Amino acid sequence: MSGRIGQAISNMLAVAYRQTLVLRHDRGFLLSVGFQPVVLLLLYGLGISFKPANVSWAVLDRAQSAASRRLIEDVQTTDYFQPPRHVASYAEARTLLRRGAVTGVLVIPQDFARDLERGRPQVQLLLDGTDPITAARVGGIVSQVATTFDTGRAPPRREGMVPIARAAGPIDVRQRFWFNPTLLDRTFFLAGLLGMLLTNLCLSSSSLGIVGERESGTFEQTLSLPITTLEIVLGKLIPLVVVGYVLLIFTTLACGLGFGLWPQGSWIGLLVVTLPFMLASLAIGVLVSALARTSAQAVFITVFFILPSFVLSGVMLPFELMPPAVRLLGVVLPLRWYQIALRRLVTRGAGFTDIIVPGLALLAIFAGLLAVIRWRLKPRLA
Amino acid sequence: MSRRRLLTLIRREIRATFRDTFTVTILITVPLVALLAFSFSLSSEVHGLRLAVLDADGSAESRRLVADVAASKWFVPVTIASRDEIGRRLRGGTLSAALVIPPDFSRTLRLGRERPQVQLIYDGAEALLAANAEGALGGLVAASGAQLVREPSGAGGVSVVTGVLFNPRLDGAPYMVAGVFGFVLSFLTTLITAITIVNERQSGTFDQLQVTPATGLEILLGKLLPLGGIFALDVVLMMLIAGFAFGVWPAGSAIFFILVSSFYLLVSLSLGLIFSATSNTPAEAVQRTVLFSVPLVQLSGFSFPIGNMPAVLRWLSMLFPATHYIRVSRGIYLRGEGPLTLLPELLILGLFAAGLVVLALRTLEARQ
Numbered sequence: 153m154s155g156r157i158g159q160a161i162s163n164m165l166a167v168a169y170r171q172t173l174v175l176r177h178d179r180g181f182l183l184s185v186g187f188q189p190v191v192l193l194l195l196y197g198l199g200i201s202f203k204p205a206n207v208s209w210a211v212l213d214r215a216q217s218a219a220s221r222r223l224i225e226d227v228q229t230t231d232y233f234q235p236p237r238h239v240a241s242y243a244e245a246r247t248l249l250r251r252g253a254v255t256g257v258l259v260i261p262q263d264f265a266r267d268l269e270r271g272r273p274q275v276q277l278l279l280d281g282t283d284p285i286t287a288a289r290v291g292g293i294v295s296q297v298a299t300t301f302d303t304g305r306a307p308p309r310r311e312g313m314v315p316i317a318r319a320a321g322p323i324d325v326r327q328r329f330w331f332n333p334t335l336l337d338r339t340f341f342l343a344g345l346l347g348m349l350l351t352n353l354c355l356s357s358s359s360l361g362i363v364g365e366r367e368s369g370t371f372e373q374t375l376s377l378p379i380t381t382l383e384i385v386l387g388k389l390i391p392l393v394v395v396g397y398v399l400l401i402f403t404t405l406a407c408g409l410g411f412g413l414w415p416q417g418s419w420i421g422l423l424v425v426t427l428p429f430m431l432a433s434l435a436i437g438v439l440v441s442a443l444a445r446t447s448a449q450a451v452f453i454t455v456f457f458i459l460p461s462f463v464l465s466g467v468m469l470p471f472e473l474m475p476p477a478v479r480l481l482g483v484v485l486p487l488r489w490y491q492i493a494l495r496r497l498v499t500r501g502a503g504f505t506d507i508i509v510p511g512l513a514l515l516a517i518f519a520g521l522l523a524v525i526r527w528r529l530k531p532r533l534a
Numbered sequence: 535m536s537r538r539r540l541l542t543l544i545r546r547e548i549r550a551t552f553r554d555t556f557t558v559t560i561l562i563t564v565p566l567v568a569l570l571a572f573s574f575s576l577s578s579e580v581h582g583l584r585l586a587v588l589d590a591d592g593s594a595e596s597r598r599l600v601a602d603v604a605a606s607k608w609f610v611p612v613t614i615a616s617r618d619e620i621g622r623r624l625r626g627g628t629l630s631a632a633l634v635i636p637p638d639f640s641r642t643l644r645l646g647r648e649r650p651q652v653q654l655i656y657d658g659a660e661a662l663l664a665a666n667a668e669g670a671l672g673g674l675v676a677a678s679g680a681q682l683v684r685e686p687s688g689a690g691g692v693s694v695v696t697g698v699l700f701n702p703r704l705d706g707a708p709y710m711v712a713g714v715f716g717f718v719l720s721f722l723t724t725l726i727t728a729i730t731i732v733n734e735r736q737s738g739t740f741d742q743l744q745v746t747p748a749t750g751l752e753i754l755l756g757k758l759l760p761l762g763g764i765f766a767l768d769v770v771l772m773m774l775i776a777g778f779a780f781g782v783w784p785a786g787s788a789i790f791f792i793l794v795s796s797f798y799l800l801v802s803l804s805l806g807l808i809f810s811a812t813s814n815t816p817a818e819a820v821q822r823t824v825l826f827s828v829p830l831v832q833l834s835g836f837s838f839p840i841g842n843m844p845a846v847l848r849w850l851s852m853l854f855p856a857t858h859y860i861r862v863s864r865g866i867y868l869r870g871e872g873p874l875t876l877l878p879e880l881l882i883l884g885l886f887a888a889g890l891v892v893l894a895l896r897t898l899e900a901r902q
Binding site: 183184188191192195198199200201202203204205206207208246249250251252255272273274275276277278279280281282283284285286287288289291292294295298299324325326327328329330331332333335336337339340343360364445446447448449451452455456459460463464468469470472473474475478492495496499500501502506 | 556560564567568571572574575576579580581583624625626627630648649650651652653654655656657658659660661662663664665666668669672675676693694695696697698699700701702703704705706708709725729733815816817819820821824825828829831832833837838839841842843844847861864865868869870871875
């Protein structure tokens with residue numbers, strides 16, 4: 153029995169050695185391993201955010217009073233906005249909105265000063281709802297500025313008030329954002345980045361494996377060897393797992409050194425849970441490779457599997473905001489479970505016990521895929 | 535150029551495409567899946583988030599506050615006994631937010647000398663979600679508080695009446711649907727064009743065509759016209775799916791949209807030609823297209839707003855034709871824009887198309 157297992161291991165290592173030699177000469181593979189992590193790290197670390205910035209807006213100031221100008225300045229100094237354009241009429245405001253030239257128009261009515269005296273000041277905000285997230289946020293920012301606007305009647309604002317807390321209203325609401333106090337989108341994206349990179353690596357490298365060898369005829373040659381298909385498949389995956397761990401260390405160090413985002417939880421947990429995730433992703437690649445008839449088809453299927461899985465797993469956009477039926481789909485995606493584990497380990501500082509469930513789910517997905525692959529790859533000669 | 539020869543070539547191409555079941559499947563399923571996956575994915579609406587409630591006061595007032603928050607359907611309250619448990623659940627990711635009411639809440643409220651305090655804690659790991667939850671929960675607590683205290687406090691403030699144009703319910707689907715057109719027409723069409731041409735070159739049928747009396751231009755047009763026609767059909771198919779499945783119809787002219795999209799196909803077809811001319815195997819062509827298209831998802835404004843990016847990336851995004859097409863597509867679909875207001879973007883797209891067509895012809899000549 154132990155002899156059989158020893159034989160299987162040495163068979164797999166032999167296949168792994170051969171595969172390493174092949175990978176070393178694969179330019180596309182090297183490019184995607186070396187180039188992609190850097191580009192995505194920079195994009196998600198520095199570029200992409202849902203927090204509004206440079207918002208273009210317009211003002212229809214019918215009051216033309218000192219107070220109205222102060223309100224405009226208060227909005228302007230939040231730093232989310234560009235200097236406002238001034239428009240003279242509703243028609244002009246609508247034209248700008250319709251052209252998409254501005255995201256919002258603040259309308260200050262003629263009796264603004266009088267309403268301030270009476271204590272019922274009101275302004276109007278017209279928003280372009282085309283981009284719903286930006287519209288909602290801009291609306292929130294303007295309302296917040298307006299509710300804390302010093303109308304001159306009120307007692308002066310207290311010192312040291314956190315600007316995000318709502319100052320007005322009868323209840324003093326103290327807000328705190330755990331794990332990410334300034335609510336940077338970067339923290340959200342970079343925690344999931346490793347999942348995206350590993351998905352790309354695992355799927356793109358393993359999906360070409362078998363179909364490519366079938367095309368060139370080397371797969372049939374390996375079938376004639378005293379080795380089982382499962383051993384071939386697993387042996388081919390070993391070098392990719394090693395590359396995956398290199399990628400893990402690179403990404404973690406880059407996020408830590410570059411953006412100060414070190415994993416808050418268990419490092420060992422991170423290393424452990426990555427293995428079943430990589431295996432499951434690689435197995436999907438192998439399955440694609442076994443289903444596709446040409447390598448172009450394999451890449452095709454892979455690409456159009458990767459994109460929805462990014463969206464539906466919650467690495468790019470929050471999972472909780474999707475409708476329940478769509479969320480059910482996420483259960484079968486390895487990236488979904490890995491994403492859960494990553495957010496717990498990297499951002500929330502969870503311990504080893506918090507990743508048992510995602511880890512087991514990943515193992516179950518891997519086992520299921522392996523069974524399908526074994527059935528599908530029964531030795532057969534074309 | 536002979537019309538008869540061109541027609542024969544077109545007929546041949548259409549037959550070849552429809553005989554290949556894989557391509558036909560891709561042409562139908564990819565737009566469908568992209569529409570399904572993306573149009574559901576973006577939402578600014580908070581719904582059924584788990585909210586931990588730690589009511590240390592237990593008074594009529596505090597219970598009323600909790601009931602007001604629970605009545606909104608935005609949050610599902612879970613009663614929690616201790617602060618430690620909030621911490622544990624937040625770390626485990628089973629909570630989105632927590633509301634903590636201190637023991638002296640109702641007493642402070644009744645005395646009326648100070649404003650009673652409550653604490654809101656959010657899971658910042660889900661940054662976008664936390665930002666949405668903050669807006670919803672903060673508003674609920676403030677509104678409920680205003681009812682608890684009869685007389686309004688003297689703290690100033692201006693109320694804002696917000697009116698949203700073009701998408702009053704701030705629904706994510708129209709925004710994403712209009713973007714998916716850009717994604718599919720840039721990515722899928724380039725990919726399919728590149729693959730079919732490389733495939734044909736590899737199997738030798740391209741060489742066979744070249745020994746027929748057909749000229750190079752005829753062969754090229756015989757290839758691109760039917761492909762363009764098929765992709766234009768895909769546009770109509772997607773419009774119908776978006777309309778019937780998601781209720782998203784263009785606010786502007788549908789015919790104008792189809793015309794602009796068909797014109798944009800020139801860009802994708804030319805890119806496909808260029809990729810095919812510079813690669814030897816189909817896999818290589820795919821690899822090139824994918825490498826080029828990865829930034830497409832991130833930088834074209836398809837999934838992330840361009841306006842929020844740093845200036846360098848904003849400039850970089852202008853170099854992708856897809857960025858301009860997606861703007862036009864959203865303009866027509868959401869704001870109902872016409873040719874006049876979209877003129878600058880359309881001109882830029884025209885420049886891109888002209889440049890890429892010339893480049894594609896050059897590359898092909900160099901190849902032959």
